[in-house]
Every structure is written in structure tokens, then in C-alpha cells.
Amino acid sequence: DVVMTQSPLSLSVTLGQPASISCRSSQSLAYSDGNTYLNWFHQRPGQSPRRLIYKVSNRDSGVPDRFSGSGSGTDFTLKISRVEAEDVGVYYCMQGTHWPRTFGQGTKVEIK
């Protein structure tokens, strides 16, 4: 199975400051169709997860543009340009290229 490794596992950020989360996969996530299936999810306390980013860098509908995804192959990053209070929670990366699908351990973001 593909192992997804996130870092850091926790992040304390000042409001209005940037934040960055790394996600590395044990195998390349490039698929034969030319796409790379790396997704990012956000889960607020007590809520279901919500997808933020799909195929590395595509924001889902309604996701603020302060969120951006980048990367290729085995190395990916989620960036928040200016953290807001509603961004607290846990962020997960997930690979959608190989079966079984696998998630990273999660990165907990809190406000300093």
C-alpha cells in the first residue's frame, strides 16, 4: 500500500499568517492518464471531512483562494496564505491513484 506521510503533525499559527503542510507518498501518484490524484481534506471538530483540493491543485467549489495546492510525483504541499479562525481543524492528504486509497496521518492546525 502507498504510505502517505504528512508534516508537521501539528501547527500553531497566528491569525493572518501563512501556513504550509507537506505530504509525501511512498510511490509516485502520477497516473497513466496524465493526472496526479492527490486530494486535501479539512475536518473541523465534530464535523465530517470536506474536500478542499483535488488533483493536486484544483480548489473545490466554495473553497477560498487563500488555499492552494502544489506538487508532483511524491511530494505535495497545501498552503494557506493567511490563516483565518475558521481554518482550525485537521488537514488530511489522500492519494487517489493506487488501490487501496490511503490517507496521511493528519495535521492539526490551531490558532496561536
Next chain:
Amino acid sequence: EVQLLESGGGFIQWGDSLRLSCAASGFTFSNYVMSWVRQAPGKGLEWVSAIGRNGVTTYYADSVKGRFTISRDNFKGTVDLQMDSLRVEDTAIYYCAKAQDLDYWGQGTLVNVSS
């Protein structure tokens, strides 16, 4: 509006069986792979299973292979997860999610397996 409503969770004993169901609406159900993901108390997300659009192709996490069976009814717009030989470590909130890239999630249903 896409809606996914899970049901069937509960408190059960080790070794018992349970069947979860997810009722989908707001999209053309038969056009999408459907997935189940779980989250143990205080833990991260674990992908569990997925089923292809026609219900023939199925995928499972190693942790549930041979014990869980996913199925779907494209006429009713439902996807089920039959869970047999349940273990304490299967205790989790089980989420139904649309598509193989999980673009929409339900609210989840709690499965609590006691020894």
C-alpha cells in the same frame, strides 16, 4: 444538492455482524464510484472500501478484506457495507462518500464494538 445519509450504526458485541446503508440523492448515482471511510475515536481517517459504478468491481482495505462486503443498488441509490466478524478495532464513525476522490461526505454513523 448532493446528500448522503448513513444509517445502521449501533452498539454491538465482538464477533457480531452489522449492515450499514447510505442513501444518496442530488446526483446521478449510477455514474459514480461510491466509497466508505471510517474514523476511530480521536484518530485519523481510514479508507475502508469502494465499489464501481456497476457494482461489479470492489476494493477493500487490508484491515477489512474478507470480513466486509460493499454493495450498491443503482435503482434505489443506496450503497451498503456488510460488516461481519466485527472486532473492537472496527469501532469508528463510518462515512459514506461520493466518488473515488470523495468529493462529498455524509454525516457518518457510529459503530461501537465491545468485547
